[in-house]
Amino acid sequence: MxxxxxxxxxxxxxxLIPFFAVYCVFSLYPLIQTFYYSFMDYQLNxxxxxxxxxxxxxxxxxEWCGFGNYSEIFKSGSDFFQTIWNTISMWLIGFIPQIxxxxxxxxxFTDLNLKLKAQGFFKTVIYLPNVIMASxxxxxxxxxxxxxxxxxxxxxxxxxxxxxxxxxxxxxFINFIxxxxxxxxxxxAAIMGVDPSLYESAQIDGATSTDIFWKITMxxxxxxxxxxxxxxxxGGLQMYDVPSLLTNDLGNPIVEGKPxxxxxxxxxxxxxxxxxxxxxALSVLIxxxxxxxxxxxxxxxxxxxxxxKKKARG
Amino acid sequence: xxxxxxxxGTQVSSTNILVRRIIAYTVLVILVxxxxxxxxxxxxxxxxxxxxxxxxxxxxxxxxxxFKKLFNSTTTVSFGSVFKALRNSLLISAxxxxxxxxxxxxxxxxxxxxxxKLRKVADMFILIVMMVPTQSSAIGFYRMxxxxxxxxxxxxxxxxxxxxxxxxxxxxxxxxMKQYLKSALPLEIVEASRIDGCGEFMTFNRxxxxxxxxxxxxxxxxxxxxxxxxxFMPRLVITKKENYTVPLVLSAMRNAGPQETDMGLxxxxxxxxxxxxxxxxxxxxxxxIRGVALGSVKG
Numbered sequence: 001m002x003x004x005x006x007x008x009x010x011x012x013x014x015x016l017i018p019f020f021a022v023y024c025v026f027s028l029y030p031l032i033q034t035f036y037y038s039f040m041d042y043q044l045n046x047x048x049x050x051x052x053x054x055x056x057x058x059x060x061x062x063e064w065c066g067f068g069n070y071s072e073i074f075k076s077g078s079d080f081f082q083t084i085w086n087t088i089s090m091w092l093i094g095f096i097p098q099i100x101x102x103x104x105x106x107x108x109f110t111d112l113n114l115k116l117k118a119q120g121f122f123k124t125v126i127y128l129p130n131v132i133m134a135s136x137x138x139x140x141x142x143x144x145x146x147x148x149x150x151x152x153x154x155x156x157x158x159x160x161x162x163x164x165x166x167x168x169x170x171x172x173f174i175n176f177i178x179x180x181x182x183x184x185x186x187x188x189a190a191i192m193g194v195d196p197s198l199y200e201s202a203q204i205d206g207a208t209s210t211d212i213f214w215k216i217t218m219x220x221x222x223x224x225x226x227x228x229x230x231x232x233x234x235g236g237l238q239m240y241d242v243p244s245l246l247t248n249d250l251g252n253p254i255v256e257g258k259p260x261x262x263x264x265x266x267x268x269x270x271x272x273x274x275x276x277x278x279x280x281a282l283s284v285l286i287x288x289x290x291x292x293x294x295x296x297x298x299x300x301x302x303x304x305x306x307x308x309k310k311k312a313r314g
Numbered sequence: 315x316x317x318x319x320x321x322x323g324t325q326v327s328s329t330n331i332l333v334r335r336i337i338a339y340t341v342l343v344i345l346v347x348x349x350x351x352x353x354x355x356x357x358x359x360x361x362x363x364x365x366x367x368x369x370x371x372x373x374x375x376x377x378x379x380x381f382k383k384l385f386n387s388t389t390t391v392s393f394g395s396v397f398k399a400l401r402n403s404l405l406i407s408a409x410x411x412x413x414x415x416x417x418x419x420x421x422x423x424x425x426x427x428x429x430x431k432l433r434k435v436a437d438m439f440i441l442i443v444m445m446v447p448t449q450s451s452a453i454g455f456y457r458m459x460x461x462x463x464x465x466x467x468x469x470x471x472x473x474x475x476x477x478x479x480x481x482x483x484x485x486x487x488x489x490x491m492k493q494y495l496k497s498a499l500p501l502e503i504v505e506a507s508r509i510d511g512c513g514e515f516m517t518f519n520r521x522x523x524x525x526x527x528x529x530x531x532x533x534x535x536x537x538x539x540x541x542x543x544x545x546f547m548p549r550l551v552i553t554k555k556e557n558y559t560v561p562l563v564l565s566a567m568r569n570a571g572p573q574e575t576d577m578g579l580x581x582x583x584x585x586x587x588x589x590x591x592x593x594x595x596x597x598x599x600x601x602x603i604r605g606v607a608l609g610s611v612k613g
Contacts, residue, residue: 011514012428016436019421023443023483026455026476031446033454101345108338113331116338124599125346127606128353131595133543135561136584137352139568140359143366143577150369177349182606189607209334238449241545241561248569265449269549272456280453287450294445 031287037280041065045274062277069281079258079267080282086168086251087263090243091236093172098180099228106187107213112199123188126181137174138245145170160246161253164260167246171261174242183228190224191217223301230297234290240265356588359581366577380582396583398556399563403542403587406474406559410481411537415491415530417482422491423518427504437492444485448547456550465551476551481541487533490608494529495522532605535598539591560587 042062073080105126109119116122129137144151145160152158159166194217202212218225243251243261249270251262264282271279359366362374384396425437459465459476467473499522507517523530545561552558558566564587567580595602 008428008514009430012424012430012433015420015424015428015514015518018417019440019483019488020436022417022479026480027443027446027451027483030454030458031451033458034451035454037453037457104341105345108342114335114338116335116342120600122342122346123603124596125349127599127603128592128595129349131539131543131591132353132588133561133564133584133591135543135545135564136356136588139564139580139584140352140355142568144355144369148365148367153368177352180345181349185603185606234445234447238447240449245545245565245568248565265452265546268449268452269546272453272550276453276457283450283453286447290445290447290450 034280034283037062037276038069038284039064039066040277040280041068042276042280043274043278044276065277069277072278073281073285079262080264082258082260083251083262083264083267086243086260087237087239090168090171090175090239090261090263091233093169094175094179095232095236098176098183098232099225101176102180102183102187102228105184106191107217109184109188110191111209113209123181123185126184128181129177130179130182132178134174134178134241135245137178138242141170141174142246164253164255167253167261171239171243171246175236175239179232183232186224186228187221190221194220226297226300230293233293237286237289238265239263240269244269353588353592356581356584359577360585362578362581364576364578374578376578377582380578383576384579384582384586395556396563399558399560400587402470402474402557403559403561406477406548407538407541409474409478410541411534413478414481414484414487414537415533418484418487418533419491419523419526419530420518421488422495423522426492426495426499427501440485440488444489452546452550459551466553470557473552473554473557477541477547481537484537487537490533490605491526491529493608494526498525498529528601531598532601535594535602536605539595542591 040062041064042060044060072078108114108116109122141151142160143149145158146152147158155166157163160170161167198216198220199212202216207215240263243263244266247259247261249266251259251266253260264286268279268282354371355369358370358373360380361377362370363376421440425433455476456465464472464476503521503525504517507521512521543561544559545565548559548562549565552562555566564584567575567583
């Protein structure tokens with residue numbers, strides 16, 4: 001190994017140029033811009049005279065407004081809390097069954113007593129929905145739910161249009177179908193990473209499979225479990241395609257004057273040529289939430305490490 | 315490991331296992347049906363008539379008819395041409411995935427092979443930005459590319475720049491490539507190639523790229539599928555109907571409502587959009603699933 005040969009150092013930088021150039025232009029600079037806009041009163045839809053055919057767009061000059069957009073967003077009764085609640089509830093409806101089913105499957109697949117056959121087939125099939133376009137599945141479910149569709153006939157009403165919780169369940173179910181295979185595979189990899197001799201000695205000592213699950217498997221795959229939880233939560237915050245396609249961006253059904261399927265990203269998307277200040281502030285909030293969640297994960301995993309070290313010392 | 319009951323102990327009775335096995339298989343079969351159901355329905359609906367009511371679990375006779383009708387130019391619908399959308403999606407996904415894997419590999423190679431001051435810093439930086447969601451810079455991104463005239467450009471290529479070029483900075487792909495290089499590329503190979511008078515770029519293209527082939531394949535598929543199915547970004551930057559990608563056309567179809575339109579035709583179109591990805595997935599599923607599992611070593 002000749003890592004010390006200095007003459008090659010410049011090549012390291014040269015090889016990094018494409019990545020960093022693209023990152024700075026298309027991610028970092030827009031991120032900074034977004035932060036900047038979030039402190040501006042910048043509303044494109046305000047700068048128009050008249051409506052319909054006579055509508056004329058007037059140049060809008062962004063004005064500094066400090067935390068104006070944020071206080072607007074956090075004002076009581078604003079749509080922000082509603083969209084957060086919508087997003088979280090749809091995420092939970094999908095995630096809870098997803099983690100339970102995935103855990104169960106992962107344990108079964110790796111159980112040496114059970115010796116399930118055709119594992120390759122099962123894994124292939126449960127991951128399959130993940131490669132199918134979410135738009136296609138949303139389109140399918142939209143038709144199933146609207147008048148004349150099978151779900152309409154079964155329930156006797158349009159589950160997507162008339163009841164907030166039935167509509168959220170449809171979104172949660174689609175997310176479940178799309179992602180449980182992925183989670184199963186991740187958890188399986190985690191369980192297979194556990195030292196098999198632990199299982200062997202537990203069995204010899206007479207542990208039941210319930211004991212083994214709670215006392216060996218669960219504690220040892222906790223890092224991966226928290227990884228799955230965090231990535232799913234971060235993904236959930238960005239939920240967009242399925243509710244947007246199912247409701248044509250409207251976030252219907254409307255209950256008490258509030259859209260019950262609208263997510264944060266849907267507001268951002270619909271305001272890209274509208275209230276830019278507000279949309280930017282929402283983008284920044286997504287960034288901050290992600291940061292908090294990510295930090296929480298890092299801190300908990302560090303905590304675990306410390307505990308382990310303490311145990312080892314004690 | 316010993317599995318027989320007499321070796322392990324009397325706790326593991328064989329009837330117990332049998333019962334558990336039956337439960338496991340039952341649940342698995344239910345999940346298999348659930349997972350295949352959406353795809354199966356797409357397939358069945360593609361063989362059905364214009365107005366579709368209720369569920370039909372057996373194929374109708376119109377598969378070939380719908381297929382022909384879709385190719386017939388008179389059925390080009392008002393949501394932009396369905397075939398142009400397929401071509402557009404293919405163009406974006408192919409360019410983005412090739413660019414993404416190549417630049418990611420290049421970046422990973424730089425961090426793995428060369429020794430320079432900012433090596434660790436660069437590595438940390440990429441790992442941190444992996445967590446930053448695209449949506450958090452979306453508005454700045456949109457305003458920027460709009461100001462550059464990319465969203466309503468006459469040229470399709472300029473319109474697609476914001477969808478293709480950013481793929482070059484893919485932290486997750488970079489991470490995968492780095493892990494792969496660690497296990498597959500001994501530095502002696504690079505040394506040997508240098509001694510033989512190979513330039514640095516040539517070493518990367520001629521010597522390292524063949525070694526990276528399996529990693530390229532897995533990541534190409536992941537990136538391709540992600541771009542092919544992406545709805546958020548195209549929705550953000552594409553304004554012209556003739557530049558629409560498949561998910562955008564689907565969204566337009568959904569808004570047209572099921573009444574006026576030929577559902578058989580729509581499902582045939584969706585099938586054409588979904589089937590190639592599914593077939594490639596089924597052929598390479600072993601590698602893809604291994605790739606998914608490898609992704610978990612992140613934490």
